[in-house]
Amino acid sequence: MTTEDAAQRPEARNPRGFSDKRGAALVAERRIVRAVSEVYERWGFEPLETPAFEYVDALGKFLPDTDRPNEGVLALQDDDDQWMALRYDHTAPLARFAAQTWETLPKPYRRYAFGPVWRNEKPGPGRFREFVQCDADTVGSDRPESDAEIVAMACEGLKAAGLDDGQAVVRISSRKLFDGLFEAAGVTDAGQRLTALRAVDKHDRLGWDGTALLLGEGRLDESGDYTKGAQLAPKAVDAIQAFLTSASDPAASRGAILDAVSDAVDLGAPGARALEELAAIDAALGALGLSEDEARFDPTIVRGLEYYTGAVFEAELLLKTVDDKGRPVRFGSIGGGGRYDDLVARFTGERTPATGFSFGVSRLASALAAAGRAPGADVRGPVVVIAFSQDDMAHYLAAATELRAAGVAAEVYLGRAGMKAQMKYADRRRAPAVVILGGDELAAGIVTIKDLDAGRAMAAQVSDNAAWKTDRPGQVTAPRGDLVAVVRGIIEGSSIK
Missing domain, CATH: 3.40.50.800 (Anticodon-binding domain)
Structure with missing residues (x-):
């Protein structure tokens, strides 16, 4: 082979955020999917498989940037000039499917799905551009008990996937709490509200001082990057501080947390309805045998996706994990979900209640491997x-x-x-x-x-x-x-x- 031939050879390399999987790593993900799917089926959920590609307007979360939609999704243009993108989760395709086949479905419709999803975002530890999720959703029920059922099923799924008692907790809140808080504090601008929610979402990482800066004028981080704040009035910032502080007691019961939140700040009519719904979820969780250690109320939970309309859930990994050099690493969220009563309405114009939870299978498998608990490390060859x-x-x-x-x-x-x-x-x-x-x-x-x-x-x-x-x-x-x-x-x- 000549020097010129060698120079023309491509370099064997992975695109960033995409990983090869073999042997034990692949078995680990498949075992998690199988274990969680068995839980979903025991709870009466049927499987559904949707295509990897959806039309961009059906996905709905991202808008075109200049001449192609590349904000967060991996997209291409079909030969009929329509843009389609790889699904970024299993919920948006479910909403499209439910709207398309609603007349033929049993209602409420209970389905689970698993498979790869793709996101055009910056990769990092445990964060990939292609990864596997395993979801369960109920479409057509507005009962708080359907939210509680999803949470209880998620807790059972975490154990089936290989976590022991005390190694994960599902935290629960409601977006309506913030709707009521903003309404009572006079925050009406949608942009301000969204920026404030993003600030609250960083509370566990930045603490109150950093969160307060993002709620106000803005924050300059250690790298010198400046993030513009929500520009909230001091009254609104004080209300959010009281709200977040009210539920800071880790030993408080779910009921005690609701009482503390109710007493701490004016949440208006939306917040009062949210507290009633959360109380009903608490009662159902108790009937389902969920302990305070497995499922807790935490008003700081926001969830990143913008389509949640009510209860929100986030599964946090408590298991100690280390990187390949033995240094502690925090995985944080390994799954989440909530109520999204407006998603199907994008297609039908009619509000359709829905709630669900998604396991980050690839992320959970990576976390278990980082804890020396990889399901699949014991896999035998032939x-x-x-x-x-x-x-x-x-x-x-x-x-x-x-x-x-x-x-x-x-x-x-x-x-x-x-x-x-x-x-x-x-x-x-x-x-x-x-x-x-x-x-x-x-x-x-x-x-x-x-x-x-x-x-x-x-x-x-x-x-x-x-x-x-x-x-x-x-x-x-x-x-x-x-x-x-x-x-x-x-x-x-x-x-x-």
Whole structure:
């Protein structure tokens, strides 16, 4: 190959925010999806799959920027000049589907969905441009009990995904609380309200001093970047401070938090309705057996998407996690949702109540890996049949076929390396065992099977090389007809499944 040819070769690299997944990482995500989907189905939700692409006007959240819609979504123009974009979540496609098929659906309509979503945003730790979500939504019910059910189901899903008690909490609030607070404080401008909500959303990170700056004139951060504030009047800023402070007691019950919020500040008529709805959610959560540690009221929860109209939920990871250098890293939110009663109305003109929750599957899998708890790290590879000679390949293929027919994952090594390299290959594949059918075994009608897990464990206890060769730890010789039984015994007896 010439120097010119080498210069023209593309560099093998991933686009930022997009990752390759193999082996344990992919199994981890699939296990989470399977576990959470089983929870959804137990609660009576049916699966739905929508296309990866939706028309941009149907997605609704993002508007075209100059000549193409690239604000937050990955879009392309169809041959009929219509813009379509990869879905950024599973909720917007659900709203389109519900509006399109409403007359044929059971009402309320309960569905769950899973699969990749795509966002054109800056990637970071645990934040990707392509990632997997697993959602459940109820469309057509305005009862607070439907919100409570979604929260209870989310808590059950978190446990099914691999989290123990105390390792996550779902925080609950209502956007109507802020609607009432703004109304009572005289904040009528929609832009001011949105900027103020974004400021409150940063409260857990910036504390009150930083939040107050963003509610007022603005804030200059450590990097020198300036963020313009909401320009709220001091009266409104004081009301928000009282509101946020009212629920700062971590030991307070859900009911006590509602009382404290009600007593702290004037929330107007919308806020009073929100407190009634949250009280009904609290009662339903109690009936469903949800403890205060699993689901808490937290009025600082805002949620980033702009279409929430009532109750909002956010699942926060409490599990300690570290990066690849052992430094603490905070994942924060691993899922969220809420009530969005106006989303279907974008298509129909009629308000249709809806509520739902979404698991960030990729984010949760990354968090579990950062905590040394990756579901899938224990995944086993196939039993490997060693290949010695091309002349005996039929025997190797028959052995692998026999194992697979018995439900045991198996493969014949089809490279061209020697015995030592094949054993190394089996170890890298995390094979539970290797099958050896050399000339001596074939002539005697026997099979040699190496239990790799037992071999590694016994090798750690053997210091003498001669003893190792004599004892052959983890190695079993059996009649050829006992192949399946011996391999099954090794797999079932292993502590690694």
